[in-house]
Amino acid sequence: MGKNKIGLVMEGGSMRGMFTAGVTDVMMENGIEFDGAIGVSAGAAFGCNYKSRQPGRAIRYNKKYCKDKRFAGIGNFIKSGNIFGTKFCYKTIPDELDVFDREAFKNNPMEFYIVATDVEKGCEVYYRLDNGDDEDVDLIRASASMPLVSKIVEVDGTKLLDGGIADSIPLRGFEKLGYNKNVVILTQPKGFVKEKNKHMKLIKFKYRKYPNFVGAVADRHIKYNAETLYVSRQEEAGNAFVIQPPEALNISGIIRDPEELERVYQIGRKVMKEKLEKLNHFLKKARD
Numbered sequence: 001m002g003k004n005k006i007g008l009v010m011e012g013g014s015m016r017g018m019f020t021a022g023v024t025d026v027m028m029e030n031g032i033e034f035d036g037a038i039g040v041s042a043g044a045a046f047g048c049n050y051k052s053r054q055p056g057r058a059i060r061y062n063k064k065y066c067k068d069k070r071f072a073g074i075g076n077f078i079k080s081g082n083i084f085g086t087k088f089c090y091k092t093i094p095d096e097l098d099v100f101d102r103e104a105f106k107n108n109p110m111e112f113y114i115v116a117t118d119v120e121k122g123c124e125v126y127y128r129l130d131n132g133d134d135e136d137v138d139l140i141r142a143s144a145s146m147p148l149v150s151k152i153v154e155v156d157g158t159k160l161l162d163g164g165i166a167d168s169i170p171l172r173g174f175e176k177l178g179y180n181k182n183v184v185i186l187t188q189p190k191g192f193v194k195e196k197n198k199h200m201k202l203i204k205f206k207y208r209k210y211p212n213f214v215g216a217v218a219d220r221h222i223k224y225n226a227e228t229l230y231v232s233r234q235e236e237a238g239n240a241f242v243i244q245p246p247e248a249l250n251i252s253g254i255i256r257d258p259e260e261l262e263r264v265y266q267i268g269r270k271v272m273k274e275k276l277e278k279l280n281h282f283l284k285k286a287r288d
Contacts, residue, residue: 004286007179008034008050009171012041012144012164014253016187018261021046021058022268023185023243028055030276032283034183036111038126038174040163043185044114044143051112052105052132059265061098063258072254083149083254090141105132113177114143115163115170119152122212124166126173146253147217148202165216169227171234181286183279184231186244192228194221241282243275 010020020043028050039047046058065071070088077083094100105112111128116139118125129136135155142153142160152159167173171184196218197203203217234240251264272279 004181005035005179006283006286007174007182008037008047009169009174009182009184010037010039010043010047011169011184011186011188012039012043012162013187014042014146015062015251015255015261016249016264017042017046018059018062018251018264019187019245019249019268019271020185021049021062022265022270023272024050024268025055025059026269026272026276027279028053032279034110036113036174036177036179038113038115038170039143040115040168040170041144041146042187044140044163048100048105048112048129048132048140051108051110051129052101053108054101054104057098057100059261061093063261064098065093066258066261067256077149081151083146084144086141090137094137100132100137102132105136106130113174114139115167115173116142116153116160117163117166117213117216119159119161119207119210119213122166122210122214122216124163124170124173125158125160126170126177148199148206159210161213165213165220166223167227168220168224169231171227171231171240181239181282182234183241183243183282184235186228186231186242187249188228189245189247192248194224196221238285241279243271243279245271 037047037050049057069075070085072084076085113126113128116125127139138155143163145153146162152161171182200218204214207213231240231242235242245267249264251260255261
């Protein structure tokens with residue numbers, strides 16, 4: 001390895017994450033390796049398969065179980081306060097139905113980080129996941145727990161929710177961890193501008209005990225737009241290689257249609273195949 005540490009940064013976006021799954025599957029199929037990766041929300045939930053070396057897993061189980069009431073839906077939310085079924089999604093699927101290879105995850109030397117939001121402090125927290133054990137899976141769940149439709153996840157006394165609130169595109173943070181050349185997967189097209197959260201009244205009411213978190217949600221669009229600008233500047237400087245959809249993916253957060261998941265996944269595969277030669281050139285230059 002050369003003097004550069006090469007990283008992979010994966011934005012979230014709920015089922016827009018199928019785009020990321022398509023991109024990363026093509027990368028894995030072509031033997032592309034990174035020194036480390038960091039995922040936010042869906043980027044963490046689907047990106048963990050990179051470390052466990054399981055191409056195809058994310059699209060497979062999402063398509064197979066998206067119609068299952070245990071997977072996601074209002075029934076789950078009414079019963080448990082979580083729109084995605086905690087036991088089914090984070091226990092039954094990875095342990096029994098489409099097994100998450102914890103041993104491969106543990107043995108792969110690639111570092112894997114997730115981003116969550118500290119509800120009490122209203123700031124991002126990074127966790128390095130080494131083992132793929134139950135606590136690692138809990139942290140992935142925390143990273144992907146969307147406000148209003150998910151319960152707060154408590155890990156070691158820290159209250160956590162969706163990492164996208166505090167740090168949607170953690171390129172700058174990953175650079176601070178020593179990753180100076182990065183591939184960044186975004187799930188919004190070039191030129192996308194995030195607007196203020198439309199549900200601020202609900203957010204203020206539900207999280208009134210956590211003013212720092214409310215503030216983070218209120219300011220999220222400002223931080224997000226600053227982050228996309230930073231990504232563009234790093235791309236221009238030759239420090240980042242950006243992969244993103246050519247246009248808005250137009251997929252909602254909860255989908256019961258396997259064909260819709262496949263559509264977005266195939267966009268990711270197509271974009272990555274088209275960029276493969278340029279990506280290999282970027283990686284070769286970074287490693288020299």
